[in-house]
Amino acid sequence: MSEDKAKNQAEKNNPKEKAPELSPELLDKIKHPPSIYSTIRNQSPEELKNNPAVSPEMLDD
Numbered sequence: 001m002s003e004d005k006a007k008n009q010a011e012k013n014n015p016k017e018k019a020p021e022l023s024p025e026l027l028d029k030i031k032h033p034p035s036i037y038s039t040i041r042n043q044s045p046e047e048l049k050n051n052p053a054v055s056p057e058m059l060d061d
Helices: 003-013 024-031 036-041 045-050 056-060
Strands: none
Touching: none
């Protein structure tokens, strides 16, 4: 694929529209997400039972 064709296809997929401004708090959450451990600890027992990433041993804690 030629460079011009690739550039044209990229412009079609990503039109140059003005992106909405995100609040500084939201940007901070995106750049510095909470740790996975704190996220799992904040889940309800029902969410933990349905979460395939949590092993049965972790449910007892």
